[in-house]
Amino acid sequence: MTLLAVNELSKYFGGVKAVDGVSFGVDHGEIVGLIGPNGAGKTTCFNLISGLLTPTRGSVSLLGHSLGGLAPYYRSRRGLARTFQNIQLFGGMDVLENVLTGCHQRQEIGAFRALWPGRGVRRAETRAEERARELLALVGLAERADFPADALAYGEQRRLEIARALAQEPRLLMLDEPAAGLNSRETEDLMTLLQELRERGITLLIIEHDMTLIMGLCHRVVVLDHGQVIAAGPPSEIRRDPRVIEAYLGREEDDGDL
Ligand SMILES: Nc1ncnc2c1ncn2[C@@H]1O[C@H](COP(=O)(O)OP(=O)(O)O)[C@@H](O)[C@H]1O
Ligand SMILES: [Mg+2]
Numbered sequence: 001m002t003l004l005a006v007n008e009l010s011k012y013f014g015g016v017k018a019v020d021g022v023s024f025g026v027d028h029g030e031i032v033g034l035i036g037p038n039g040a041g042k043t044t045c046f047n048l049i050s051g052l053l054t055p056t057r058g059s060v061s062l063l064g065h066s067l068g069g070l071a072p073y074y075r076s077r078r079g080l081a082r083t084f085q086n087i088q089l090f091g092g093m094d095v096l097e098n099v100l101t102g103c104h105q106r107q108e109i110g111a112f113r114a115l116w117p118g119r120g121v122r123r124a125e126t127r128a129e130e131r132a133r134e135l136l137a138l139v140g141l142a143e144r145a146d147f148p149a150d151a152l153a154y155g156e157q158r159r160l161e162i163a164r165a166l167a168q169e170p171r172l173l174m175l176d177e178p179a180a181g182l183n184s185r186e187t188e189d190l191m192t193l194l195q196e197l198r199e200r201g202i203t204l205l206i207i208e209h210d211m212t213l214i215m216g217l218c219h220r221v222v223v224l225d226h227g228q229v230i231a232a233g234p235p236s237e238i239r240r241d242p243r244v245i246e247a248y249l250g251r252e253e254d255d256g257d258l
Contacts, residue, residue, distance in 0.1 A: 002064070003028045003203050004049070004172055009058035010227075011044050018044040020227035021058070026172065031194070031204045033214040033235070036224035037247055042207045043085055045224070046176055050082050051075045062172070077104065079171035083161045083178060085207075091150035095141060095160055098149050099132040102167030135163040139193060155186040162193070172203045179210040191217055215239065223247065 004026040011019040019041040026032045034042050047053040049060050051072040060067045062078050070078070081102075090098050136142050139159040144152060149160060158178060165173055178194075179187045191213055194204060208214050214221060214235065221238045223231040225247040231238055238244055 001028045002026070003030075003062065004205070005061045005064075006045070006049065007059045007061075009045065009048055009060065010056045011041075011048055011053055012056045017227045019048060019055075022224065022227070022229055023058075024222045024229060024232060026203060026205055028171075028203055029198070029201070030219050031198055031206065031217050033218035033221040034205060034207045034224065035209070035214060035221055035238075036230075037250075040224040040247075041227040042224055043176055044227075046082060046174055046207065049075075049174065050080055076168050076170070079169075080174065081165035081168040081170035081172070082174035083158075083165055083176055085176040085180065087154075087157050087161055089149045089157060089161060089164075091148065093149055094145070095136065095147050095149055095152065096129070096132055096145040098160055099135055099163045099167050100128060102164040103128045103132065104168060132163075132167060135166050136160075138166070138196070139163045140189070155182050158182065158190075159193070166197070166202075170202060172205060173197065174205045174207075176207045177209065178206065179208055179213050187213060211239075 002025045006025070007023050009019055009022045010017070022041070022045060034045065036042055044053065048055050051067065051070055051074075062075075062080065065078070067075050067078065090101065093101075133142065133145065136145055139162055141156060141159055141163065144156065149157065152160060158181070162175070162178065179190055182190060187210060194206070194217055198204060206214070206218070218235055220233065221235050222229055223238060223241075223244050230243045230247060231241045233241075
């Protein structure tokens with residue numbers, strides 16, 4: 001069953017065709033990799049799918065419903081959550097509070113509290129906090145709940161961002177370079193976590209340069225270059241595809257070797 005459908009999606013910045021007629025689908029339960037050299041248009045695709053950018057043309061739909069014109073918040077209500085290439089946390093807040101900002105339930109409590117303060121609201125808050133603590137345990141940060149987010153090590157911040165995205169209870173979790181800056185041990189732990197998420201029914205779309213992660217986890221890989229899809233298929237085929245090898249080897253600034 002198709003969860004996400006991206007159809008002829010394009011984004012032009014002046015003369016730069018950052019994303020140029022990109023189409024691909026993600027089925028429910030799949031782990032799909034979105035790869036390509038720096039500047040290929042991967043992050044722009046995520047920004048279009050999550051609603052941070054408006055496409056020049058093309059469409060995105062989730063479970064057959066168009067997301068066109070919907071602001072990011074409403075897309076997240078429909079089941080999309082994402083993390084950012086440059087980690088975006090609330091540095092001054094503690095770790096638990098960061099996860100709570102992802103809870104829709106919690107966001108609604110804020111409004112209800114003003115109108116009907118009372119036991120029902122407190123119960124909902126307790127539930128949200130329990131859930132947030134479960135998610136912290138899942139990503140291995142249970143012991144860090146009371147730390148300020150900006151006191152965490154880099155790899156921990158990446159995992160916190162994933163926990164906050166999971167608090168939105170997404171159907172599709174989109175990760176923009178989750179292994180960037182991680183050492184090989186941390187990358188292995190991340191792969192275990194992502195596998196676990198998939199077993200819990202979360203579909204994953206992952207931008208990543210780490211080919212061990214992409215080849216080890218993904219059912220299917222979509223390759224972008226110059227804003228266009230140049231190849232798509234299972235990892236074993238992608239790594240042998242001459243167009244893909246050329247796209248990577250043709251760029252000296254890129255270290256992503258297949
Ligand atoms: N807000 C923007 N304004 C102008 N150009 C942009 C903007 N965002 C991205 N670009 C350009 O679009 C292209 C694709 O960028 P990006 O999607 O970040 O690539 P990737 O994530 O694959 O490295 C690049 O040439 C980049 O400079
Ligand atoms: Mg990027």
